[in-house]
Amino acid sequence: MSKQETKVNKIRDFHHESIANREEFWRREAERIHWDEPFTRVLDDSRPPFARWYVGGRTNLCYNAVDRWLPQYADRAALVWVSTEVDQERVYTRRQLYDEVNAAAAMLRGLGVERGDRVLLYMPMVPEAVFTMLACARIGAVHSVVFGGFASVNLAQRIDDAAPKVVVSADGGSRAGKVQAYKPLLDKALGLCAKPPQSVVIFDRGLAPFEAVAGRDLDYAELRREHWGRQVPIAWLESSEPSYVLYTSGTTGRPKGVQRDTGGYAVALAASMEYVFGGKPGDTYFCTSDIGWVVGHSYIVYGPLIAGQTTVLYEGTPVRPDGAILWQLVERFRVNALFSSPTAVRVLKRQDPALLKRHDLSSLHTVYLAGEPLDEPTARWLSDGLGKPVIDNYWQTESGWPILSAQPGVERTPARFGSPSFPTYGFDVRVVSETTGEDLPAGQKGVVAIVPPLPPGAMSTIWGDDARFVQTYFTSIPGRQYYSTFDWGRVDADGYWFILGRTDDVINVAGHRLGTREIEESISSHAGVAECAVVGVADELKGQVAMAFVVLKQAAPVDDPDAARALEGDIMRLVEQQLGAVARPALVRFVGALPKTRSGKVLRRAIVAVCEKRDPGDLTTIEDPSALEQIKESLQ
Numbered sequence: 001m002s003k004q005e006t007k008v009n010k011i012r013d014f015h016h017e018s019i020a021n022r023e024e025f026w027r028r029e030a031e032r033i034h035w036d037e038p039f040t041r042v043l044d045d046s047r048p049p050f051a052r053w054y055v056g057g058r059t060n061l062c063y064n065a066v067d068r069w070l071p072q073y074a075d076r077a078a079l080v081w082v083s084t085e086v087d088q089e090r091v092y093t094r095r096q097l098y099d100e101v102n103a104a105a106a107m108l109r110g111l112g113v114e115r116g117d118r119v120l121l122y123m124p125m126v127p128e129a130v131f132t133m134l135a136c137a138r139i140g141a142v143h144s145v146v147f148g149g150f151a152s153v154n155l156a157q158r159i160d161d162a163a164p165k166v167v168v169s170a171d172g173g174s175r176a177g178k179v180q181a182y183k184p185l186l187d188k189a190l191g192l193c194a195k196p197p198q199s200v201v202i203f204d205r206g207l208a209p210f211e212a213v214a215g216r217d218l219d220y221a222e223l224r225r226e227h228w229g230r231q232v233p234i235a236w237l238e239s240s241e242p243s244y245v246l247y248t249s250g251t252t253g254r255p256k257g258v259q260r261d262t263g264g265y266a267v268a269l270a271a272s273m274e275y276v277f278g279g280k281p282g283d284t285y286f287c288t289s290d291i292g293w294v295v296g297h298s299y300i301v302y303g304p305l306i307a308g309q310t311t312v313l314y315e316g317t318p319v320r321p322d323g324a325i326l327w328q329l330v331e332r333f334r335v336n337a338l339f340s341s342p343t344a345v346r347v348l349k350r351q352d353p354a355l356l357k358r359h360d361l362s363s364l365h366t367v368y369l370a371g372e373p374l375d376e377p378t379a380r381w382l383s384d385g386l387g388k389p390v391i392d393n394y395w396q397t398e399s400g401w402p403i404l405s406a407q408p409g410v411e412r413t414p415a416r417f418g419s420p421s422f423p424t425y426g427f428d429v430r431v432v433s434e435t436t437g438e439d440l441p442a443g444q445k446g447v448v449a450i451v452p453p454l455p456p457g458a459m460s461t462i463w464g465d466d467a468r469f470v471q472t473y474f475t476s477i478p479g480r481q482y483y484s485t486f487d488w489g490r491v492d493a494d495g496y497w498f499i500l501g502r503t504d505d506v507i508n509v510a511g512h513r514l515g516t517r518e519i520e521e522s523i524s525s526h527a528g529v530a531e532c533a534v535v536g537v538a539d540e541l542k543g544q545v546a547m548a549f550v551v552l553k554q555a556a557p558v559d560d561p562d563a564a565r566a567l568e569g570d571i572m573r574l575v576e577q578q579l580g581a582v583a584r585p586a587l588v589r590f591v592g593a594l595p596k597t598r599s600g601k602v603l604r605r606a607i608v609a610v611c612e613k614r615d616p617g618d619l620t621t622i623e624d625p626s627a628l629e630q631i632k633e634s635l636q
């Protein structure tokens with residue numbers, strides 16, 4: 001056996017052990033965190049596909065992230081905040097983090113927030129967002145962070161579903177040097193809500209002047225002053241009590257609230273910080289994601305802090321002030337592991353490659369990339385340019401941590417660019433046939449599915465809707481109650497996995513997961529629109545972009561190019577106002593009809609093929625072939 005095969009086998013054995021001796025495996029891993037009361041059972045999966053991990057155990061995410069490391073690391077940096085947007089930096093030691101979190105927890109308690117109540121955050125990348133998340137965890141409140149790039153309709157939907165007691169927000173953020181006002185979007189969202197919360201706390205950065213609503217809006221700084229010095233006792237939660245709800249897009253227009261537990265999540269993150277991210281207490285970890293995404297929850301906030309590491313919170317883009325900013329930060333803060341996205345690297349690829357060599361990167365052991373497919377040339381460019389390993393890891397909001405990844409903390413295996421390597425311990429993941437549900441042999445393309453129970457840290461249910469959880473994720477594989485990732489995949493002869501795109505109508509724009517259905521609903525709310533189809537089309541920089549094809553209520557499509565351009569602009573603005581700039585289609589085209597099957601289903605795959613200048617394949621079910629021709633013509 002070659003040395004490489006031996007290494008791959010070691011990962012395979014580790015994975016096998018985690019499935020075959022599941023309870024023993026996770027019992028051992030549970031020792032990584034502090035339990036106020038020990039659990040009585042590792043796993044209760046008596047009600048499949050639901051899984052409860054560490055039954056009866058009591059713990060707390062905030063305690064494990066902050067208090068637990070105080071004796072050892074009181075004066076060591078816990079949170080480093082750098083904003084190249086507003087040219088500010090702040091470093092918080094664990095002691096200072098403890099003080100801030102306690103003040104924020106006292107503030108929330110003062111506003112009547114109790115264990116199990118929801119608090120919704122709509123915030124830019126500022127330390128106060130992290131304080132508030134940890135403060136929620138401290139008092140047992142369930143936080144729901146909404147990505148700052150989302151707009152009023154998205155926000156209102158999430159507020160209505162989570163029914164938070166308090167919303168914490170800011171006057172604004174900044175992206176690429178442009179101030180983005182949050183407060184007007186929030187006010188608009190609250191106006192759309194069926195039952196808006198009683199209190200809104202605004203962290204005023206002095207970026208975007210706003211009107212405070214008397215009796216509702218409160219000032220973060222003032223509340224902080226009022227509660228400064230208070231110590232708020234930890235709420236010891238039963239392991240399965242929810243820590244947070246994070247909304248994600250699916251095939252319907254209604255976002256799903258992914259609910260996460262407490263104990264399983266803490267253990268899963270702590271283990272991944274060593275096995276996947278090769279880290280140890282005292283290390284410095286820099287994740288460039290946003291707190292509004294799952295990557296930000298797991299690897300800006302909870303993972304590094306629970307593992308006793310320093311976390312870097314960055315407000316800015318990878319190219320300002322120049323394309324070396326990430327490397328400059330790695331050098332300055334002696335970062336050990338960097339986690340970013342393929343899109344960020346594709347942006348950097350357009351810069352001078354010498355920038356990769358400008359800084360001392362001796363502290364950095366590995367770069368991790370996730371959130372969207374990582375193409376081989378991009379991975380190679382970065383790995384060669386830095387002379388560092390680049391690890392592609394595949395996961396979802398639902399899984400909470402990597403499903404597929406190299407695991408250098410277990411064994412360093414050779415990378416195969418284009419592949420996120422192997423199944424991660426705990427995930428019994430398979431490639432199955434979409435028609436029979438059977439496992440497929442190496443080389444064949446099928447649906448990536450996970451045999452329940454899902455491991456610790458994965459979603460426990462959809463917020464407030466157990467039936468929807470089962471229906472959405474566990475009923476699409478024929479004859480098996482497996483979890484569907486809704487991704488296509490393939491395993492090669494050496495056991496390396498490849499992800500081959502979504503099986504559903506979810507698209508991924510620069511790592512942002514969007515439901516085409518949500519964008520279609522937004523476009524359809526325009527008075528002139530009869531119907532529309534939104535598809536994801538391959539894009540060199542962003543992976544995918546959304547393109548919209550619209551049928552207008554007036555009989556003829558827009559013939560006058562100026563009128564068409566004006567209407568396209570109107571529709572783009574509408575989507576931007578309702579959903580946010582991330583959801584704005586790259587182009588909107590007007591057609592007389594959409595290509596549909598005789599049963600009325602829009603032929604999305606055919607539209608995508610035409611947009612990508614590929615052969616649309618089998619069109620025997622198409623009702624009106626000229627509709628596809630119209631799409632082709634509209635693109636010329």
Ligand code: AMP
Binds near residue numbers: 501512
């Ligand atoms: P999200 O829930 O927003 O993290 O999006 C999850 C989806 O992003 C997955 O279902 C995949 O379609 C895609 N994805 C995430 N990471 C990767 C990766 N490393 N390679 C390919 N696709 C990925």
